[in-house]
Amino acid sequence: VYRARQKGLNRIVALKVIGLAHWATEAHVKRFRLEAEAAASLNHPCIVPIYEVGERGGACYFSMGLVEGGQLDAVAKREPMPIRHAVELIAKLARTVHHAHEHGILHRDIKPGNILLDAKGEPHLTDFGLARLVETESTVTRTMEVLGTPSYMAPEQAVGNNASVTSATDIYGLGAVLYQLLTGHAPFAGGTTYETVRLVLDTEPRQPRLLNPKVDRDLNTICLKCLDKDPQRRYPSALALAEDIERWLKHEPIRARRTGLVTRGRKWVRRNPSIAVMAAMLLVLAVPLGVMIWRTESERSAPSNAAPPEKSIAVLPFSNLSKEQENAFFADGVQDEILSDLAKVADLKVISRTSVMPYKSGIARNLRQIGRQLGVAHVVEGSVQRSGNRVRVNAQLIDARTDRHLWGQTYERDLADVFTIQSEIAKTIADQLQAKLSPREENAIQRSSTSDISAFDLYARAKNILLTEGLIGKAEKLQAVDLLNRAVARDPSFFDAYCQLAFAHDALYFFGEDHTSARLALAEAALQAAYRLRPDAGETHLARGQNLYWAYGDYDGALAELEFARQTLPNDARIFGLTGLIQRRQGHWEESTQNLERALELNPRDIETLVLGVASNYSLLRRYGEVKPWLARALAFEPNDAFTKVWLAYVDFDWKADTRPLHQTIDSIRATNPAAVPSHFGIICPLAERDAAAAKDTLIAFGQEPIQFTDNVLFNRPFAEGVIARMTKDDEKARSAFTAARAEQEKIVQAQPNYGPALCVLGLIDAALGRKEEALREGRRAVELLPVEKDSMNGANMVKYLAMIAAWVGDKDLACEQLASVIRCPSSLSYGQLKLLPFWDPLRGDPRFEKLVEESKQPVALQSSTSSALGAADLATAPDKSIAVLPFENLSRDPDNAFFADGVQDEILTNLAKIADLKVISRTSVMQYKSGIARNLRQIARELGVANILEGSAQKSGDAVRVNVQLIKVANDSHLWADTFDRKLTDIFSVESEVA
Numbered sequence: 001v002y003r004a005r006q007k008g009l010n011r012i013v014a015l016k017v018i019g020l021a022h023w024a025t026e027a028h029v030k031r032f033r034l035e036a037e038a039a040a041s042l043n044h045p046c047i048v049p050i051y052e053v054g055e056r057g058g059a060c061y062f063s064m065g066l067v068e069g070g071q072l073d074a075v076a077k078r079e080p081m082p083i084r085h086a087v088e089l090i091a092k093l094a095r096t097v098h099h100a101h102e103h104g105i106l107h108r109d110i111k112p113g114n115i116l117l118d119a120k121g122e123p124h125l126t127d128f129g130l131a132r133l134v135e136t137e138s139t140v141t142r143t144m145e146v147l148g149t150p151s152y153m154a155p156e157q158a159v160g161n162n163a164s165v166t167s168a169t170d171i172y173g174l175g176a177v178l179y180q181l182l183t184g185h186a187p188f189a190g191g192t193t194y195e196t197v198r199l200v201l202d203t204e205p206r207q208p209r210l211l212n213p214k215v216d217r218d219l220n221t222i223c224l225k226c227l228d229k230d231p232q233r234r235y236p237s238a239l240a241l242a243e244d245i246e247r248w249l250k251h252e253p254i255r256a257r258r259t260g261l262v263t264r265g266r267k268w269v270r271r272n273p274s275i276a277v278m279a280a281m282l283l284v285l286a287v288p289l290g291v292m293i294w295r296t297e298s299e300r301s302a303p304s305n306a307a308p309p310e311k312s313i314a315v316l317p318f319s320n321l322s323k324e325q326e327n328a329f330f331a332d333g334v335q336d337e338i339l340s341d342l343a344k345v346a347d348l349k350v351i352s353r354t355s356v357m358p359y360k361s362g363i364a365r366n367l368r369q370i371g372r373q374l375g376v377a378h379v380v381e382g383s384v385q386r387s388g389n390r391v392r393v394n395a396q397l398i399d400a401r402t403d404r405h406l407w408g409q410t411y412e413r414d415l416a417d418v419f420t421i422q423s424e425i426a427k428t429i430a431d432q433l434q435a436k437l438s439p440r441e442e443n444a445i446q447r448s449s450t451s452d453i454s455a456f457d458l459y460a461r462a463k464n465i466l467l468t469e470g471l472i473g474k475a476e477k478l479q480a481v482d483l484l485n486r487a488v489a490r491d492p493s494f495f496d497a498y499c500q501l502a503f504a505h506d507a508l509y510f511f512g513e514d515h516t517s518a519r520l521a522l523a524e525a526a527l528q529a530a531y532r533l534r535p536d537a538g539e540t541h542l543a544r545g546q547n548l549y550w551a552y553g554d555y556d557g558a559l560a561e562l563e564f565a566r567q568t569l570p571n572d573a574r575i576f577g578l579t580g581l582i583q584r585r586q587g588h589w590e591e592s593t594q595n596l597e598r599a600l601e602l603n604p605r606d607i608e609t610l611v612l613g614v615a616s617n618y619s620l621l622r623r624y625g626e627v628k629p630w631l632a633r634a635l636a637f638e639p640n641d642a643f644t645k646v647w648l649a650y651v652d653f654d655w656k657a658d659t660r661p662l663h664q665t666i667d668s669i670r671a672t673n674p675a676a677v678p679s680h681f682g683i684i685c686p687l688a689e690r691d692a693a694a695a696k697d698t699l700i701a702f703g704q705e706p707i708q709f710t711d712n713v714l715f716n717r718p719f720a721e722g723v724i725a726r727m728t729k730d731d732e733k734a735r736s737a738f739t740a741a742r743a744e745q746e747k748i749v750q751a752q753p754n755y756g757p758a759l760c761v762l763g764l765i766d767a768a769l770g771r772k773e774e775a776l777r778e779g780r781r782a783v784e785l786l787p788v789e790k791d792s793m794n795g796a797n798m799v800k801y802l803a804m805i806a807a808w809v810g811d812k813d814l815a816c817e818q819l820a821s822v823i824r825c826p827s828s829l830s831y832g833q834l835k836l837l838p839f840w841d842p843l844r845g846d847p848r849f850e851k852l853v854e855e856s857k858q859p860v861a862l863q864s865s866t867s868s869a870l871g872a873a874d875l876a877t878a879p880d881k882s883i884a885v886l887p888f889e890n891l892s893r894d895p896d897n898a899f900f901a902d903g904v905q906d907e908i909l910t911n912l913a914k915i916a917d918l919k920v921i922s923r924t925s926v927m928q929y930k931s932g933i934a935r936n937l938r939q940i941a942r943e944l945g946v947a948n949i950l951e952g953s954a955q956k957s958g959d960a961v962r963v964n965v966q967l968i969k970v971a972n973d974s975h976l977w978a979d980t981f982d983r984k985l986t987d988i989f990s991v992e993s994e995v996a
Helices: 026-040 072-078 083-102 167-183 193-202 217-226 238-249 261-271 273-299 325-343 367-374 415-432 439-446 453-466 474-490 495-510 517-533 538-552 555-568 573-585 589-602 607-620 624-637 642-656 660-672 679-688 692-702 717-727 731-751 756-768 772-785 792-808 812-823 831-836 838-843 847-855 895-913 937-944 985-995
Strands: 002-006 011-017 050-056 059-065 115-117 123-125 312-315 378-387 390-399 404-414 882-885 948-957 960-969 974-984
Touching: 026 050, 072 115, 072 167, 083 123, 083 167, 083 238, 167 217, 167 238, 217 238, 312 325, 312 367, 325 378, 325 415, 325 453, 367 378, 378 415, 390 415, 404 415, 415 439, 415 453, 453 474, 453 495, 474 495, 495 517, 495 538, 517 538, 538 555, 538 573, 555 573, 573 589, 573 607, 573 792, 589 607, 607 624, 607 642, 624 642, 642 660, 642 679, 642 831, 660 679, 679 692, 679 717, 692 717, 717 731, 717 756, 717 838, 731 756, 756 772, 756 792, 772 792, 792 812, 792 838, 812 838, 812 847, 831 838, 831 847, 882 895, 882 937, 895 948, 895 985, 937 948, 960 985, 974 985
Parallel strands: 312 378, 882 948
Antiparallel strands: 002 011, 011 059, 050 059, 115 123, 378 390, 390 404, 948 960, 960 974
16 A cells, blocks of 8 residues: 555545555456445544555556555554553444444455544544455355454354355454454464464454453453354344443443343354363263362371372482582572473473472482472472683482482583573473373473573573472562563563563562552553563463452453363462462462362472461361471471461460460570561450550561551551550550651551451551541441452451441441441451450440350351352341342253343342442352252341342243343342343343342
């Protein structure tokens, strides 16, 4: 396409010329003329007009309006387009395409390159080169000729079936462009045209919201509806798409529905019938075996003494034989890369880095004992010697059961070849163990992340900091960020460094050390860099999963990303660990514990998962008898770990309100290493014993570091001083301390206004200062920001602090009400805390409080894996404005209409969930009560914590539909309202809205 001047009218035009000259066939020329005829017949402000058509020197050309702004893809590459702007643009294009469809014309090649933006940013559709008249049989295209641009091509085009190309094909193209604008990526992109076509035909696009967390669920749904493989499931017209987008822009309910799990499963079965049959057969065979395995697993409470798998291995730390000690990081990096390469092989069990690092070189090793401790049959030992531009790497593979050397080799190469050496060692070890490598796994092993030795050094040092055993502070994280920034500055294509950089930024945000949008933006920038380099790598999905969990609390999205990551990183303990941590925030406590224990199989010496994962789960459930064995296991690995020793003693404080073991343990540690005493355990003991002098001494020992009392909420030092002063009845000193605490905390809240834990602290300070209304407002706001439904663990902490605030301002009714809800769900609250800590003194003597103290002695009774224990309250305590919409019964003769009935229920539920004044139970929690199963409404209401239930049925027959609904107040089984709607099928959406 050229910029040209049309002499006759003396105007600047765009001149399009077929580039085939005299090689153009008659078919090409006819197609070219067809393009001109199609476009010239359309008169629309968003369609580029055609001025003239002609031939010259064997070439065909036509002139058209010149749009100065440039192509959409070029504009979007210069700077990301805001989501709302992108959506508005697609709405205009959808109406433009609808105009063409009304005139019998399809575009068939909608892509960013065929959308031009003028100087005002208005879109113009061009290049109807693949358009055909809907009512005219094409004489140009042959049956199997594939038209279009592969990444934006609809599946019906990809198979070359032109008879099936309809207006739905253009709707797919609009969806593909929307996907590109929302995520920065085309829906499908293979290495070759053929690979891209296979992706278009055989795979589903990844959800846009997983690539860009700013995309909400409704917009995600609109985009994926356009990209449905089945044209019948897309929008019925481009106008319908435009109208649904406009509803989203006006914050109105959209018409599109999210695709359910069953529907996705049916799609997969249709595309993979043979695999599905095999899977079904395997499932039938696997059920008895699964039952046996389940029985075996359920009986175990400690690591098995069974023989380790033959194809299991631990890569021990390599010795640094270089003269310069700083090269120790380099040696660790070489070992870590070999370990990471082997961990990508699904046929191997590979122990994680955390569990092998305690066996540092230079310490006498008993390989048989190490093999038993880690549960592996083989170990790898080695050494690295770096001298100038040369490197020597030695590696040996040893059978840990017999101490027999199975293989060994020394590599002497140029320093730049060290990355090749790492891959060679990993590949050779896999071969020695007769592990089956898929082509993908072999390629992953051979692919190095960088070729820059200096960048690798910086990366190895940063990773060593980030993976240091135990919790690291803000200073260490910032040091790692600096090292990683220097690494990617040296090598902008250093993929692994970007993944670690995203992790470091997310950690600073998640742990409250820099809970700001600026830190989130830095994490996002690192993630986007990783996506650009390797969008499908398991490490990319792992980094995004961690980001969605830590930065956005998007647990469903994070779990989806982690499942993608698991496919290519089958031995990565972090995936199972993160999955377990997310599941407990969702209230899935049993599944959480199972995944955390699976993480420990791959990383048996991971003290953090042992203590803060599995042991913490049992502690939050108040199953203290099961906490102690896991803490003892951690101490067997690290007998001098002060944190674990103190927590083991703390169990008796939580369980029995007994401070003696805690006091003795703290005194013992303090006698040899005062700095090793964890601050929150150190301060709890004197507070519980009402020893103000000891509490003051503890504060002095901890300096200005933030203080944690009974959970992960951070308090400043003046707050602790105020609590101690209140304990001694020194009101003047208490007020002075709380005033100073408020000045500090207010700055934190101003910087992080939507951070619930920070608001809780401010609420408590205001309560102590007598600012009742502000305190309650801040406490309630914290609960709103982090509800239990969103975060089962930390949400309960927010409710606990609201109860504490209410107690401090004298509202005992509210305090006991909130406390009652916390007691019935997993939380950090315990019998020892309620019985002994001064925070709860204002409630002492109140019969309701004393009853709750006794109730806290009992373990938490989990109602189900999908419902929060907060919902398991008595019906009398359920909010009046609370409701569960149970699955609707399908009364249609066709079983396939069960999906229709589910859709009606889901839309009503979704509409109700948008009302702030209602508590509405989520779809996940109600779907277990499927219709056709006898329902005990009182029991369901107790389990879900609601006062009202909506039941119903849907019957679809031809073009008619009948929906029956009943609203029931469960406490007295009374029907508050019931109605039957007999309507046309097309009116179903208005019926759903009326019911809501």
